[in-house]
Amino acid sequence: MVASPKALLDELKRLFGPRVLLARPEKAVYRYDAILVGEEPLAVVLPETREEVQALVRLSRNFGVPLVPRGAGSGLSGGSVPLEEAIAVAFTRMTRLEVDPRTQTAWAEPGVTTARISEAARPFGLFYPPDPASYRTSTLGGNLGENAGGPLCFKYGVTGDYLLELEWVDAFGEVHRLDRKAYDLPGLLVGSEGTLGLITGARVRLLPFPKHRATLMALFPQVEALAEAVSRAIALGAVPARLEFLDASCVDAVEDYLHMGLPRGHALLLAETDGDDPELVQEELALLEETALALGGKVRRARDEGEAEALWRARRAVSPALGRIRPKRVNEDIAVPRSALPQVVREIEALGKAFGLVVVQFGHIGDGNLHPNILFDPRRESEEKVWELAHEIVRVALRHGGVLSGEHGIGFMKRKFMGEAVDPETLGALEAVKEALDPWGLLNPGKVLP
Ligand SMILES: Cc1cc2nc3c(=O)[nH]c(=O)nc-3n(C[C@H](O)[C@H](O)[C@H](O)COP(=O)(O)OP(=O)(O)OC[C@H]3O[C@@H](n4cnc5c(N)ncnc54)[C@H](O)[C@@H]3O)c2cc1C
Numbered sequence: 001m002v003a004s005p006k007a008l009l010d011e012l013k014r015l016f017g018p019r020v021l022l023a024r025p026e027k028a029v030y031r032y033d034a035i036l037v038g039e040e041p042l043a044v045v046l047p048e049t050r051e052e053v054q055a056l057v058r059l060s061r062n063f064g065v066p067l068v069p070r071g072a073g074s075g076l077s078g079g080s081v082p083l084e085e086a087i088a089v090a091f092t093r094m095t096r097l098e099v100d101p102r103t104q105t106a107w108a109e110p111g112v113t114t115a116r117i118s119e120a121a122r123p124f125g126l127f128y129p130p131d132p133a134s135y136r137t138s139t140l141g142g143n144l145g146e147n148a149g150g151p152l153c154f155k156y157g158v159t160g161d162y163l164l165e166l167e168w169v170d171a172f173g174e175v176h177r178l179d180r181k182a183y184d185l186p187g188l189l190v191g192s193e194g195t196l197g198l199i200t201g202a203r204v205r206l207l208p209f210p211k212h213r214a215t216l217m218a219l220f221p222q223v224e225a226l227a228e229a230v231s232r233a234i235a236l237g238a239v240p241a242r243l244e245f246l247d248a249s250c251v252d253a254v255e256d257y258l259h260m261g262l263p264r265g266h267a268l269l270l271a272e273t274d275g276d277d278p279e280l281v282q283e284e285l286a287l288l289e290e291t292a293l294a295l296g297g298k299v300r301r302a303r304d305e306g307e308a309e310a311l312w313r314a315r316r317a318v319s320p321a322l323g324r325i326r327p328k329r330v331n332e333d334i335a336v337p338r339s340a341l342p343q344v345v346r347e348i349e350a351l352g353k354a355f356g357l358v359v360v361q362f363g364h365i366g367d368g369n370l371h372p373n374i375l376f377d378p379r380r381e382s383e384e385k386v387w388e389l390a391h392e393i394v395r396v397a398l399r400h401g402g403v404l405s406g407e408h409g410i411g412f413m414k415r416k417f418m419g420e421a422v423d424p425e426t427l428g429a430l431e432a433v434k435e436a437l438d439p440w441g442l443l444n445p446g447k448v449l450p
């Protein structure tokens with residue numbers, strides 16, 4: 001319990017005026033991320049400057065009240081969800097953004113949405129590669145907090161790979177603005193889910209737009225053949241920009257929704273190659289085409305951008321297509337060695353049947369990142385059973401040498417698995433870092449560490 005809540009709220013009102021939300025309906029929204037729900041915060045604060053963030057940290061210490069940083073709340077592991085009496089710090093008003101075409105970088109505050117960075121870079125022939133599917137709503141602060149990836153990450157890497165310089169406020173209220181050239185302290189904050197500091201700005205690297213792209217879709221009667229085709233093409237030297245996989249249940253759902261003539265009961269691969277040399281781009285795609293055909297795949301190759309867009313519609317339609325099957329879903333996120341993927345997909349399918357729940361699977365197959373989705377109707381199906389199944393899915397990944405999370409983070413959803421997934425020595429080191437950087441345990445408590 002916070003010692004003197006009234007004094008705390010008075011102080012918040014004095015410091016932030018209308019930018020502190022105290023009314024029930026407004027605050028209630030901040031209990032949620034995209035799938036999880038926690039406690040209603042004591043207050044929600046919308047800071048606009050790093051000095052205001054510093055003031056919040058001091059106040060948090062004086063009153064012993066935790067801070068829960070939050071971007072767009074599109075997270076899928078409960079990172080931005082308060083678990084006890086806390087102040088939610090919503091960074092959505094810190095949205096300054098400057099592109100520097102000379103250095104091919106951008107300086108952005110944490111509330112800038114992912115998509116806006118690329119939009120601002122486009123007039124200079126540049127783009128920002130990390131592309132979580134939530135890129136229109138998710139923020140840079142949240143992307144750094146989770147080290148978000150996306151379809152382009154097989155070739156281009158994840159959010160942390162584009163971070164050059166980071167500004168943050170630590171638990172002592174000090175501001176740091178550091179690059180990564182000596183001790184990589186910014187790297188420590190990447191993926192720390194708001195538990196080590198509050199990010200107030202970042203310089204990110206931009207890349208020139210590739211001049212050419214080529215796309216194909218391949219359909220396989222068996223997941224094994226699809227995974228093998230991908231592995232062979234990569235071994236032969238193909239580095240596709242995007243490699244997306246949909247299992248047969250997912251393909252059926254998309255076909256029911258779009259009626260684009262996809263054969264039922266087939267697993268689907270979408271691949272895109274890109275680069276500045278048009279011949280190389282086509283050659284790389286040809287490697288994928290040849291291996292797919294050799295393994296019994298049916299291949300559709302896009303002849304132009306319009307056809308490519310039409311093929312990618314299948315991937316973009318996944319969310320609405322699944323929404324027609326059941327109103328709710330838990331979007332799991334595991335990563336396994338690519339060679340284990342067929343077996344993992346089969347085991348998860350079998351688990352879904354054993355639990356009597358609908359499970360569909362898709363993901364970024366290049367890096368073995370799989371998103372088994374459990375679809376359910378809370379009026380007819382037990383949510384407890386859904387979470388039990390989600391936990392079994394994590395165990396399948398761990399049994400096959402995989403990891404707890406490919407890109408969505410640990411949050412509070414998976415923290416209890418940290419003991420199973422991480423060796424005691426590493427866990428001890430993580431705890432020591434947390435203790436050193438947040439000795440009062442006021443930064444996003446209850447997340448990541450078991
Ligand atoms: C439809 C959909 C598709 C998605 N697709 C992908 C995908 O392809 N790839 C992927 O990686 N994720 C994906 N996600 C998950 C989610 O969008 C990402 O994790 C994203 O990075 C979260 O950004 P956010 O701004 O919503 O952050 P939030 O959910 O608000 O917060 C995420 C974490 O970051 C911390 N945080 C936020 N701001 C700060 C800050 N300024 N300082 C310190 N910590 C902070 C929070 O405390 C929390 O722990 C998807 C989600 C949805 C709903």
